[in-house]
Amino acid sequence: MKVLLRNCHKALLTASLMLAAVQASANGAIGEHVNHLQDNLGEYTEEVNWVIGKIDTMVDTYEAKGAKAAESAQVIEIWEAVDFHAAIETNYVPVYASIWQGLYGVKEAIDAEKPVEDVWAEQEKLEQSLWQALGAVKLAAQYQQRGLLDEIKTTAGPTTPIATLDEVKQRLDRVVAKYAEQLSEEATSIVHDTYLNLFEGVEGALIEQDAKLVEELEKDFNVTLPKAISGKGSVDDVRGVVSDMQAKLDRAKELLKKAESERKDVF
Amino acid sequence: MQRRTFIQALAGASLLGSLPLAASRALAATAGALSVDDLPPLKGELTLYLGRGEGGLYENVLQAIQKRNPDFTLNIRRGVTAALANTIVAEAKAGVRRADVFWAVDSGAIGLVNDAGLARKLPADLTGQLKEGFRYDNWSPVTGRIRTLPYNTGKLSADQIPDSVMALPDSGLSIGWAPAYASFQSFVTAMRLLEGEKATGEWLKAMNKRGKNYAGELGVVMAVERGEVDVGFANHYYTLRLKAGKPDAKVDLAFTKNDAGCLVNASGILALSEGELPVNFIRYLLTREVQSYLASEAYEIPLVGGVAPPEGLPSLATISPPKMDLTRLADLRPTLDLMRSVGVL
Structure with a gap:
C-alpha cells in the first residue's frame, strides 16, 4: 500500500x-x-x-x-x-x-x-x-x-478551575480514544469519573456565571454522552458529542477566567 | 461555663505563648474571629495535605497566606480527601510523618486520622473561637455546610414540606437524590447514628420507591428548579449558587428540625506535628478575613463567631441541626453496606 x-x-x-x-x-x-x-x-x-x-x-x-x-x-x-x-x-x-x-x-x-x-x-x-x-x-x-512540557505524571491533579476544565477536556479526548478502542465500558467509566471528580468541583462556580451552560453540560455528561456510547454509534458520532462539549467547556473557561479576575482578595 | 473555661484557658501562659498580646486581648474580648492583623507572622516550613475542595478557592486562601508571610514555605500535597487520610494513617504505621497539617473537605476523614491517635491537641484559645457545638480538642472545623431540602417554589410552599426527614417518604412528594454522592452518604451515616440501623434501612427502602436518581447534588437542585421533582436532598450552597446565577430560579430552601436532614457538616483541619507553626497556620484559616472570603465566594458557613453567613442562608441560630460529633461520620462502611443491602447503591 x-x-x-x-x-x-x-x-x-x-x-x-x-x-x-x-x-x-x-x-x-x-x-x-x-x-x-x-x-x-x-x-x-x-x-x-x-x-x-x-x-x-x-x-x-x-x-x-x-x-x-x-x-x-x-x-x-x-x-x-x-x-x-x-x-x-x-x-x-x-x-x-x-x-x-x-x-x-x-x-x-x-x-x-x-x-x-x-x-x-x-x-x-x-x-x-x-x-x-x-x-x-x-x-x-x-x-x-526546551522544557516546555511537564513530566508525564500519574497522580497530579489540577489546582485551579481553569486547569480543571483543561483536564476535563483532555479526559473527554480519552473517552473518544477508549471508544475507538472498542472499550465502551471504560469510556463510560471515564465520563462518570470525570464528572464526579473534576467537573462537579467547578460547576458550582460556573453556575453563578451561566446557569444554562451548566444545565447543558450536566445533560451532556449524564445523558447525551453516555447514550452516544451505549448506542454503539460510530466513533465520529461520539467525537461529535465530545467536540460540542469541549466547545462549551471553552466558553466555561472564559467565564471562570473573567470571574476569577474580578474576585475579591482574601486579605 | 464554656466562656469561663475559655478565659481560664487564656490565662494559662503556655496556651498564649504563640500569640501576641493584642491577639490575646482580642480573643478575650470577643471569643470570636480575629483579624489576620492580630496574628503572628508565619516563619518556617510546613507540609499540608489538602483534600480537594471548593474549585480553587482553598488554593486562593493558601496563596494569600503564603504571600502575606514571605518567610513561610508551604508544601502542598493534594488528593482525594479520603485517600489522603488513609495515606496519613499508613505513613504513621510505617513510622513516617510527611504531613504537618491535614485540611480535609469532610470531617469523616478527620475522624479517621483522629481515631488513629495522630492529631495533636489544639490550644483552647483556638478551639474557643469556634461556635458552640463545633469545638473539638484535636481538630478544628473550618467552614460548614448544611443539609437542606431544596423545593420548587412554583409547586410548593415551605409549609407543605415535612419538618421531619423521616416523614418524607410518606409525604406524597416526588424527590430527587444522589445516593452515590459523598455528602449524601455522610447524611445517611448521621441518620444511622441518630435513628438506628433498622429505621434508616426502612427509610432508604421507602425512599428508593419515590426517589429519582441524579449523579450529583447540583443536578438534584437543577432538577428541582425545572420542576422535574418537587423536592430534593442537597447541601445548601448549590441552591445559593444557582440563585446567584439565575435570580428568578424557582427554588428555595427548606429545613427539617433536629434530625439528619439538617445536619451541619464541616471541612476540618488538624495538626500532625508539634510546635507553634502548625497551630498558627490553623489560626489563619479561622480569621475573619478567611472565614468571610469562604462565606462570600464559596457560600460556606463560617463557624467562627462574628462572621456573617453567606447571603440567602438563614443564620445557624434559626436552624436546629442535630447534635453530632462530626468525627463519627468517619464510620462510613456500615452506611455503604446498608445502602447496598437495600438496593440503593
Whole structure:
C-alpha cells in the first residue's frame, strides 16, 4: 500500500497548531521513554513504518487469499506491540483515537469481506493518522527538549478551575480514544469519573456565571454522552458529542477566567 | 461555663505563648474571629495535605497566606480527601510523618486520622473561637455546610414540606437524590447514628420507591428548579449558587428540625506535628478575613463567631441541626453496606 507522504507535512502543521494546548496526564502503565521523546524518535519512526508494513502485508494477504488468511484480529496486537503507542497516547489523545478508528476500520472492512478498494480506503485513513501522530510526537519532543512540557505524571491533579476544565477536556479526548478502542465500558467509566471528580468541583462556580451552560453540560455528561456510547454509534458520532462539549467547556473557561479576575482578595 | 473555661484557658501562659498580646486581648474580648492583623507572622516550613475542595478557592486562601508571610514555605500535597487520610494513617504505621497539617473537605476523614491517635491537641484559645457545638480538642472545623431540602417554589410552599426527614417518604412528594454522592452518604451515616440501623434501612427502602436518581447534588437542585421533582436532598450552597446565577430560579430552601436532614457538616483541619507553626497556620484559616472570603465566594458557613453567613442562608441560630460529633461520620462502611443491602447503591 502506498504511503501518503504528501499528507505528512500537512499533518505536522496541523499538529503544531494543536499541540501547545495538549499535555495529557497518563494513567495505566506507560514506559519512562515518554519523558525522553527525543532519544526515541528513531525508534518511533521505525515502529510506525513497521506497523504500516504489517498492515500492508495483511491487506495484500486479504486481496490474494481472503479474509480468513488475513487474520484481521492481529491489527490490535500489532499496534499494542509498539512503544510509539504510549508516546502518542500521552501527548496527543485526539490522534490516538483516530489511529484506533483506523485500525478498526481496516479490521471491520476485512471481516465484512468488502471489496479491496474499500479496505485500501480505510488503510489510507489509518496511515494518515499514524504519520500525523509521528509528527505530533516529534513536535512534542522539541517542546520537551526546551522544557516546555511537564513530566508525564500519574497522580497530579489540577489546582485551579481553569486547569480543571483543561483536564476535563483532555479526559473527554480519552473517552473518544477508549471508544475507538472498542472499550465502551471504560469510556463510560471515564465520563462518570470525570464528572464526579473534576467537573462537579467547578460547576458550582460556573453556575453563578451561566446557569444554562451548566444545565447543558450536566445533560451532556449524564445523558447525551453516555447514550452516544451505549448506542454503539460510530466513533465520529461520539467525537461529535465530545467536540460540542469541549466547545462549551471553552466558553466555561472564559467565564471562570473573567470571574476569577474580578474576585475579591482574601486579605 | 464554656466562656469561663475559655478565659481560664487564656490565662494559662503556655496556651498564649504563640500569640501576641493584642491577639490575646482580642480573643478575650470577643471569643470570636480575629483579624489576620492580630496574628503572628508565619516563619518556617510546613507540609499540608489538602483534600480537594471548593474549585480553587482553598488554593486562593493558601496563596494569600503564603504571600502575606514571605518567610513561610508551604508544601502542598493534594488528593482525594479520603485517600489522603488513609495515606496519613499508613505513613504513621510505617513510622513516617510527611504531613504537618491535614485540611480535609469532610470531617469523616478527620475522624479517621483522629481515631488513629495522630492529631495533636489544639490550644483552647483556638478551639474557643469556634461556635458552640463545633469545638473539638484535636481538630478544628473550618467552614460548614448544611443539609437542606431544596423545593420548587412554583409547586410548593415551605409549609407543605415535612419538618421531619423521616416523614418524607410518606409525604406524597416526588424527590430527587444522589445516593452515590459523598455528602449524601455522610447524611445517611448521621441518620444511622441518630435513628438506628433498622429505621434508616426502612427509610432508604421507602425512599428508593419515590426517589429519582441524579449523579450529583447540583443536578438534584437543577432538577428541582425545572420542576422535574418537587423536592430534593442537597447541601445548601448549590441552591445559593444557582440563585446567584439565575435570580428568578424557582427554588428555595427548606429545613427539617433536629434530625439528619439538617445536619451541619464541616471541612476540618488538624495538626500532625508539634510546635507553634502548625497551630498558627490553623489560626489563619479561622480569621475573619478567611472565614468571610469562604462565606462570600464559596457560600460556606463560617463557624467562627462574628462572621456573617453567606447571603440567602438563614443564620445557624434559626436552624436546629442535630447534635453530632462530626468525627463519627468517619464510620462510613456500615452506611455503604446498608445502602447496598437495600438496593440503593
